[in-house]
Amino acid sequence: MRARPVESATNRARPVRPTWSETPPDVTPITGQPSPASTGLGSLATGAVTALAIAVQTGLAAVVGVVIARELGRTAETDGFFAAYGVFIVLALAANALRVTLLPRLARARDAHRLSSETAAYAFAIGVVAVPALVVGIALARPIADVLTGSGPQEALDAAAEALPWMLVAGTGQFTAGLLASALAALDDYVVAAVGYITGSVAGLVLILLRVEADGTIAVAWGMALNATIATLVPAAWLLRRARSEAMPAGAARTDLARTGGRLLELLSGAALPFALQAMYLVCLPLAAREGVGAVTSFGYSYLLASAVVAVTASSLGLVTSVPLTRVGLDPGRVARHVDASSWLALVVVAATAGVFAVAGAEIVERVLGSSYGQDVGTQIGQLVVALSPFMVVSVALSVTFPLVFIAHHAGRLPVIAGVVLVVHVPLAVIGQVVAGLWGLSIALAVSTALALALMLVLLDALRATVGDLVTATVVVGATAAVIFALGALLLRPPAAATLALAAYVGTVLAVRPRGLVRSWDYLRALR
Numbered sequence: 001m002r003a004r005p006v007e008s009a010t011n012r013a014r015p016v017r018p019t020w021s022e023t024p025p026d027v028t029p030i031t032g033q034p035s036p037a038s039t040g041l042g043s044l045a046t047g048a049v050t051a052l053a054i055a056v057q058t059g060l061a062a063v064v065g066v067v068i069a070r071e072l073g074r075t076a077e078t079d080g081f082f083a084a085y086g087v088f089i090v091l092a093l094a095a096n097a098l099r100v101t102l103l104p105r106l107a108r109a110r111d112a113h114r115l116s117s118e119t120a121a122y123a124f125a126i127g128v129v130a131v132p133a134l135v136v137g138i139a140l141a142r143p144i145a146d147v148l149t150g151s152g153p154q155e156a157l158d159a160a161a162e163a164l165p166w167m168l169v170a171g172t173g174q175f176t177a178g179l180l181a182s183a184l185a186a187l188d189d190y191v192v193a194a195v196g197y198i199t200g201s202v203a204g205l206v207l208i209l210l211r212v213e214a215d216g217t218i219a220v221a222w223g224m225a226l227n228a229t230i231a232t233l234v235p236a237a238w239l240l241r242r243a244r245s246e247a248m249p250a251g252a253a254r255t256d257l258a259r260t261g262g263r264l265l266e267l268l269s270g271a272a273l274p275f276a277l278q279a280m281y282l283v284c285l286p287l288a289a290r291e292g293v294g295a296v297t298s299f300g301y302s303y304l305l306a307s308a309v310v311a312v313t314a315s316s317l318g319l320v321t322s323v324p325l326t327r328v329g330l331d332p333g334r335v336a337r338h339v340d341a342s343s344w345l346a347l348v349v350v351a352a353t354a355g356v357f358a359v360a361g362a363e364i365v366e367r368v369l370g371s372s373y374g375q376d377v378g379t380q381i382g383q384l385v386v387a388l389s390p391f392m393v394v395s396v397a398l399s400v401t402f403p404l405v406f407i408a409h410h411a412g413r414l415p416v417i418a419g420v421v422l423v424v425h426v427p428l429a430v431i432g433q434v435v436a437g438l439w440g441l442s443i444a445l446a447v448s449t450a451l452a453l454a455l456m457l458v459l460l461d462a463l464r465a466t467v468g469d470l471v472t473a474t475v476v477v478g479a480t481a482a483v484i485f486a487l488g489a490l491l492l493r494p495p496a497a498a499t500l501a502l503a504a505y506v507g508t509v510l511a512v513r514p515r516g517l518v519r520s521w522d523y524l525r526a527l528r
Helices: 007-011 042-072 076-111 115-139 141-148 154-186 191-215 217-245 257-289 295-320 324-329 332-369 377-385 388-405 412-458 463-489 492-511 514-524
Strands: none
Touching: 007 412, 042 076, 042 191, 042 217, 042 332, 076 115, 076 141, 076 154, 076 217, 076 257, 076 295, 076 324, 076 388, 115 141, 115 154, 115 257, 141 257, 154 191, 154 217, 191 217, 257 295, 257 388, 257 412, 257 463, 295 332, 295 377, 295 388, 295 412, 324 332, 324 388, 332 377, 332 388, 332 463, 332 514, 377 388, 377 412, 388 412, 388 463, 412 492, 463 492, 463 514
């Protein structure tokens, strides 16, 4: 076997035709030009692309929520839909965790010229679990729906059972889309996957708008399944086109199926904690149903808003920084710096969200969702968003810490953390609901998520170094928002108070420019 020649400056200048399975780490496929990771775009630019895709998805999902609220109100049927939707949330966020799990592995596979074969291998491993789970879930849709609705009204059970199979299809599609997005990210390409997610979201929304009046909540489930299908087909078609244009040999995607068990174990270990974290939400749903008809819907809307804020801000940064951090390596000091720097920007948004809903939550909810959510219902949802703000704060830090566990090769311990967190959460949620209703469930989610974050930081030997700066950032941002929005509430009526207080808050942050925020900006711009 001939030795691979060392690439010199002269060699690099020669015309090349690399394939996506054998691309050197510092050039893009096809063109051979420097990749985004080496041109100075940094994590803020790639994070902006990913955040834009998540923001569009989230925005369109919010439109769907508005359509449900205005067309169907707040009934036992919507409770059943949101119970089934909780399963999709679990699968979708587990798929997002899959991307985090795979990014370091696929980045190393790219450097070793094995990206195509590793992608095919993980696709097979996912299919081994996803296909049987999909079949079983569809066959047992009604018993599962009965558990999710807490054996509630018949209308809720029927709606959940009807929607659940489509939710499972949509969730499975998120896994395939996530795998292909990870392969593209290993090539420093975040645009194609973003286009797929955005296109799927738009197509799904169009289908929902066309059918929701006639078919009710099941039309929403159809739209979600279409969304996931398109999000998979767009990157798949683009990779196929790339492979053909570069004449990639068929053998490049050949894989050793004997290692499927090991790969599957890696994926299950990586997904264990996200599954546990989202299972905590599922645990809360039947408990929320004890608060009466409509309580699950209210809790669902509040949780979706909180999750959306975390996803658009912190989760996008967690994804796009995985590849560069894999290349530079980690130590406890870098872990602390990365978590704190990545959290600052997100915490500014979390504080603004909590402030706006604290001042004008009832008015916002009623105007957006319609008269069925007026008066006490709107107030309840607004207050729940505020109650979930500690959950958002902890989830921000967890979202940027989670990828580091894989980079540091500690993923094998995540199932233990997942088990501990879930076992602790169940009694916390039960007690929380008995003592404080939906607020108690919100607090239970925050405490359990904080436990998961602390255990991960212990794995990374960075708990003490990280927590101090993270608490400081939370206090600074939270106190600033609390003072400004409280003054706004005292001086003006709710809608105007929220608008002017938000403007004052943003202006204050830009004028003062807290040192932690400036350091965060500089760090993320430099990370590439």
